[in-house]
Amino acid sequence: MTTAVLRLDTVDDFRLRAEATLTAAVRDFVAGGSDSETTLAANRAALDRVTIVPRVLTGGPDPEPGATLAGARSALPLAVAPMAYQRLLHPEGELATARAAAAAGVPFVVSTLSSVPVGELAAAGGEQWFQLYWLNDDRDTMNLVHRAEDAGCRVLMVTVDVPVMGRRLRDIRNEFVLPAEVRAANVASGAMSAAHDRADAGSALIAHTNRAFHPALTWAHLEALRSRTTLPIVVKGILDPADARRAAEIGATGVVISNHGGRQLDGAPASVTMLPAAVAAVPDTCQVFVDSGIRSGTDILRALALGAHGVLIGRPMLWGLAAGGETGAAGVLAVLDAELRAAMRLAGCADVAAARRLTATTGC
């Protein structure tokens, strides 16, 4: 499969181009974090402090950045992070992002709050995973899972860090409301409809998402799910190594060390600072992914060198999407691909396994 690709030099170039076209409210919805955005800033600062010690004279020439992620082969050690309501950024929404991912040979994670129904996204081709927000109603939840299975999603990524939405002050101050044409297409129309009404005050999205999601999940829910689907499960939104170990113990194929891009608990540590302990805590049978703040191929190499098996790419994909639809999303993946290959070669890694053996420090 081939796709046109918008060529810019860095993820930041995509961000700039995207932000020039977006309304302030959508720009903020994408870029913002919770409360005082301490964790949002910490994600970037922590990555900048990570140093990778390159090796020399290791041969080559072409590093192979491919990886096995949750059991299937990916062209790069990354997946596109699940992100809600992508039609906010571009009329084609998730369809465009998913096509770009398919063309690049990397998994696309469909959000529960996708603005294109999971069934329609199959048309985009490629490897797709489904991200599950457990809804208040258990039957609705299992309906979602079955719809994802039917659509051919191969992995279930269960997000566990949203018992309630983070207080995103930008959205609250913007009184952010979804436009009528952008809907949570996988969710029964009643459940999320209030996300479109101007609330008394603050963000309609926060208020109504809180109403739709299950606020009191336990490990028992996860175990129950484990027995009700044959899909591999990846648990997203873990920071404490003990939680990573527990997820592995109940059979998770992977965990995502994540603070949700700084959008949930403000004051949580940068996810890369928790990564090494998580890697040490889980058995080899459980893969460790990381996200939050990854913006370049060097960042991906930093994550690998700290022990990750792969990363999720969040906001950069939305900036690509806003900057050029499918070609923009493809452009972001092309930048990351080029940067990662260059960084791997400069660090002397033939492949992801070698990258995971590099010496890296998280700074002091």
Next chain:
Amino acid sequence: MTTAVLRLDTVDDFRLRAEATLTAAVRDFVAGGSDSETTLAANRAALDRVTIVPRVLTGGPDPEPGATLAGARSALPLAVAPMAYQRLLHPEGELATARAAAAAGVPFVVSTLSSVPVGELAAAGGEQWFQLYWLNDDRDTMNLVHRAEDAGCRVLMVTVDVPVMGRRLRDIRNEFVLPAEVRAANVASGAMSAAHDRADAGSALIAHTNRAFHPALTWAHLEALRSRTTLPIVVKGILDPADARRAAEIGATGVVISNHGGRQLDGAPASVTMLPAAVAAVPDTCQVFVDSGIRSGTDILRALALGAHGVLIGRPMLWGLAAGGETGAAGVLAVLDAELRAAMRLAGCADVAAARRLTATTGC
């Protein structure tokens, strides 16, 4: 009891609204610290560096932020810090703040230098504690204690970090003087009257407070007090863990790890950096509170995760008071309540005990 509540999004919004209405001299009196304000700045920087590692899938849904503070139940793990001369901020002064505290179900600490007499504040209802500045004259001091007992104050909070007032340069440069209508209503009119006279140079308040307070307290004073009242005693203004232990040994119900909001010894450490050592130093029978720089529910959770049983809220209450009298003070408590509940839920804590078991780091 119900109260109208001014709804703003963050404590900082209250500060901005307050500072727009205050004279520069009062704004500075509230916001300022001593000397070069190193400790004032360190309080905030240290809190920003504290990270909390959230737990997932712990169930819920509604976290219970209630706490037992010095033996009685509080709706939140916080008390309103003792603060002098609140009628500087609003004509109703302490009466408004105390009413807001009562409505929120949290203790209000009446300052020795309250501008409303402690006897009149009982009308505000709710749990009240009395903060004691030991006066030069022992009989005056015991009079204060008895008046507090009579007014129904349930706890005596003895402030031990003001042998002399800190050199608050803003007040000195503003030649800060109390207006005639704002008086230390609990103190014999002679003792503090000079606080109203323009001094030769510098802050009248500093000069005359220094004259009224006992400058040479010892542990023996505290032991004597212990035998002359039946009220539980909380010792406020400790930073060294050995002092915390000693307070516990002579029967203190609690200690407040505090640098007085950066207003006393400049160069003292941020109080949260001393918190873990203090918690380790005292037996379980003595509660550890902390204040200085707490500005959000996340900050409260940081303090709990570092081992505190509760916090005192200082300046934010004054900003609320200035912004809207009782409704403003109530608004600040409502923000802290909402933020704390959200943070607890995002961190996976069902209650304060769980919050105290979280992993937190004070940064490097």
Next chain:
Amino acid sequence: MTTAVLRLDTVDDFRLRAEATLTAAVRDFVAGGSDSETTLAANRAALDRVTIVPRVLTGGPDPEPGATLAGARSALPLAVAPMAYQRLLHPEGELATARAAAAAGVPFVVSTLSSVPVGELAAAGGEQWFQLYWLNDDRDTMNLVHRAEDAGCRVLMVTVDVPVMGRRLRDIRNEFVLPAEVRAANVASGAMSAAHDRADAGSALIAHTNRAFHPALTWAHLEALRSRTTLPIVVKGILDPADARRAAEIGATGVVISNHGGRQLDGAPASVTMLPAAVAAVPDTCQVFVDSGIRSGTDILRALALGAHGVLIGRPMLWGLAAGGETGAAGVLAVLDAELRAAMRLAGCADVAAARRLTATTGC
């Protein structure tokens, strides 16, 4: 002895007032450091990072800041640092500064490069010490020592960190030259005369000081001096703890841990960061002083809490002198006195010995 005192609130106020009156070249000569001024900045940053943990309920009331320095009693744990050419700042030069020191009851250290002859300074009264730069000619050097002895100087402070002057770029760029009326009054007129001539390029002072001073001193010189005077010797300009120990071993009464105010080796550590190791390295018979960057009573307390017996005050005295002659110099000492007393009381120290037992950290 009484003296008029210019009352300002902080040392920085004296600096601002002084700098408003000085030429750019003299202002830079005083304020500047060597090369890229890394060490100059590090001095301040390191002091700001030092935290002092106060003690409470230690009684009082009036802390006693007096100290025994090199065997004699001083009203404060400080001496006025030796500084060259003080008539650059004020027509009375060292006479004014020495009078202010005498009035305050603290030692004044006369520089080898004093612009008032050491013999004339005796008239100022008070305790005086003589700072020795070893000159190229040994006989000239011993002449200096004898003149200091005759003038009643009680201590010899031998500066060992100027084998050559630091590259002070400000002076070089300003092509700094001493005006005709400001001369090194203790030094044979030939030796330093070139300091007054415009050099080919750069600072006349540097070029010609380098010519006058002995560039190759050894410990043997110090031992020889030891046997040729009965005055106690304090060795100034040590940073390595091994050098401090060696000075003590050959009988030094004290050492000054100092980087010369950031004016000599750029890249040297802040002197307070070397202080604890130096204190640990020397026996109790040798006192440890520190200077470089001390600007407040809190800074003095920081130094004491890190183990110093006393500090030297450099530039602040020159700013005081420029701001108001003797009354200005007295004003600086009055600020430091007031600040130190307040800080000691707030930290709960009755005296310098108690201050030296406080817990202090140098930060990370």
Next chain:
Amino acid sequence: MTTAVLRLDTVDDFRLRAEATLTAAVRDFVAGGSDSETTLAANRAALDRVTIVPRVLTGGPDPEPGATLAGARSALPLAVAPMAYQRLLHPEGELATARAAAAAGVPFVVSTLSSVPVGELAAAGGEQWFQLYWLNDDRDTMNLVHRAEDAGCRVLMVTVDVPVMGRRLRDIRNEFVLPAEVRAANVASGAMSAAHDRADAGSALIAHTNRAFHPALTWAHLEALRSRTTLPIVVKGILDPADARRAAEIGATGVVISNHGGRQLDGAPASVTMLPAAVAAVPDTCQVFVDSGIRSGTDILRALALGAHGVLIGRPMLWGLAAGGETGAAGVLAVLDAELRAAMRLAGCADVAAARRLTATTGC
């Protein structure tokens, strides 16, 4: 040999003068680093954090900064780093820089990409080394080596950190192209010719250098080279101590701990932070050099104190060259010489061996 010398006070003065004369594209080509220039900035930040503890009373007077580098005597513990295309900076290019190095008595390292043929540079006199980029064609590579041997180069410096060029965004954005008159004079004209063509997008230099260089070197290449030349080999571009040890084991005379001035792997650590571990990892028979960010005599002393035998000076030489041709390059060396002598004297080191025994810290 004597040479005229342009006298400025610091390397930064040369940079400013140079940058005032250069086109933006050439200025950026020289100053820039790869990707987000994190490593470029880290080099400087790490050096600024290194503190050197001076020793006193060590005698003197004149420190001897001479060093034996790769077996021959150098007037200073430094060599001029290999840098490509110096005719971009000045019509005489490498000839001028090499003459300045010869006059100063320090080795000049001829780049593979020299814009003056290595054979013609012999005329500049002095000690010359040849830096080898292994070309795609092994015969071309050995031709280069033989040409260097014939020209009298005494040492072979094999650069191993360029399997591919770093992504230098400034060059990419400037669409940097070599002007027709500046050519890689040592390389067969075909190999590098494309460096002169405007590429589709981005830096022609990067694209075409990547085509010319061997992308897959191994330790076996180095061993093979070892047996095909009698010249001592220095391996340039190592950061991992294990690689330093391995280089020593296969007979390298020296290693250069280097991140190529922040131009290759962005995210690599500052080279001085890796220096102590490298020094500890190799036997005494292998010298350890360091480069990347050295800008002053103090920086050289920092490197020595951390264990280096010498440093390479990169960009400063180009700024000198641009500022004044041979006299400018000589001026930069004169500044470094003066600064190093002053710093050694102030630190109390008689020679390089003493400098290597100083206590230095890399900060936290």
